[in-house]
Amino acid sequence: MSIEIKLSRFNRIYRSNEALEGKLIMKLTSSISFQSIRLTVNGTVNLQVRGGSAGVIESFYGVIKPIPIVHEVLEIQSFGKIGPGTTEIPFFVTLKDLKEENREKFYDTYHGSNVNIQYLVTVDVVRGYLHKSLSATVEFIIESENDNFPVKPVSPEMVFFYITQDTQKHPLLPEIKAGGFRVTGKICTQCSLLDPIVGELTVEASAVPVQSIDIHILCVESILIGEKIATESSLIQTTQIADGDVCRSMTLPIYVILPRLLTCPTIFAGPFSVEFKVSIVITFKSELSKKHSNYDPRTPRLWLAMESVPLELVRTKCMPQLLASSGVARICSIYYEISETSTSVNCLYYLGHCQRLWTFGSPAL
Structure with missing residues (x-):
């Protein structure tokens, strides 16, 4: 038997106050009974201090207590029985910026050396004391809210x-x-x-x-x-x-x-x-x-x-800004056109080619 979480967005990118939708896919060889199916959304800031970045006393702290951003528990189904085969159970939860509960705001997802900002959705199928519960976890990505964007683009x-x-x-x-x-x-x-x-x-x-x-x-x-x-x-x-x-x-x-x-x-x-x-x-x-x-x-x-x-x-x-030099402006305009029409890999390859031509003084551009 297997259990999988599939989110509605293939890139798994969401923003605060948006709906986190998806479905729980269960593939069973035989029917099972359950007491409840719970969905948990967790967002935390994990801080870690390593010996190289702190003194002897600070290094004893090791992992600092995580900073909670969001914690929501939703019961998808109370109790019942699931037959053999593939079963899909949809779920829906709204990501809320709970400022009234003195929580941290929704920071963007970030994976660093000592700072890790992570958002996880977990589904638990509780089967009772005599049976092992089924569980699945998937990470989703949080980006800043669109309402916080400036009305006009900001020039670099x-x-x-x-x-x-x-x-x-x-x-x-x-x-x-x-x-x-x-x-x-x-x-x-x-x-x-x-x-x-x-x-x-x-x-x-x-x-x-x-x-x-x-x-x-x-x-x-x-x-x-x-x-x-x-x-x-x-x-x-x-x-x-x-x-x-x-x-x-x-x-x-x-x-x-x-x-x-x-x-x-x-x-x-x-x-x-x-x-x-x-x-x-x-x-x-x-x-x-x-x-x-x-x-x-x-x-x-x-x-x-x-x-x-x-x-x-x-x-x-x-x-996109063009630089002062005419030659550089021409190359940068080529960069921008390629980045809009090609993949990043091809774009980088062509950029390196352009730079190499200009490095050795080729009149090709």
Whole structure:
């Protein structure tokens, strides 16, 4: 015998105050009797402090008491008997934002290192003391309520950056520091979760050849423990925008698609917070970098130049923006057209091809 929960929406995405519909599918080889069939909807914020992000005393706390968001129990059927074969039992429950019960608001689904926001629906078929109960659980995804969206689209906020040997807080290789380098550009610091992170980058000067340019998305999770705050950053995605030494004074586009379950709107709650950062990392060619091919990109190295900017993510739709440079604007417009008509995999492949053509100065575009 088997039991399965099938939700009405194939993507399992819902919003607060919407109806959570579905059906319970039971496949039995023989008839069974039951005392009740109960449906439970649970939403919690699970916080965990690991030893690496806290002191010795804080690490003893381990898993902190979960923060409840929603807990609803609904009885689908009281008692009865189910015959052999396949039986489908529909269910319906409305997700409510129970502010009057001093519960937390509906946060977006998020799976992080120390912060986990999860929503589950569970169906239990209680058969009595002499028989084992049947149970099935499925996760559904919560996104922010549409009523909270601004009436007009929010344009991405751009910030200008420049990276030189003087802006680095960590030591560099002597040949890199003596020869000098200068990288300038701009990147989006506020954007919608539905849109990519866009920007541009230019290597104006560099005495040492560039090996790679990468864009890292970092998540910064903070948890309040007593009077202290435990903070830990984790790498959630890396996008390479240049491979090999690039032409000087040539503008490279930045186009980074955000991962769905590893990102959420920036959260500043009382007991915890979830923030994001964008890190531009330039790797220079050196014999030392070849010996340390596997390293943590969050840790400064002698052959790396880094610059980090805060990233605010919101649940709204941003208008596509064309950058100032005509060549970059043309490429970005191609990006946008492809993203509207092709799959993300094909889009990324073509984007990499465009960037590679421009990196080596091809006049194809």
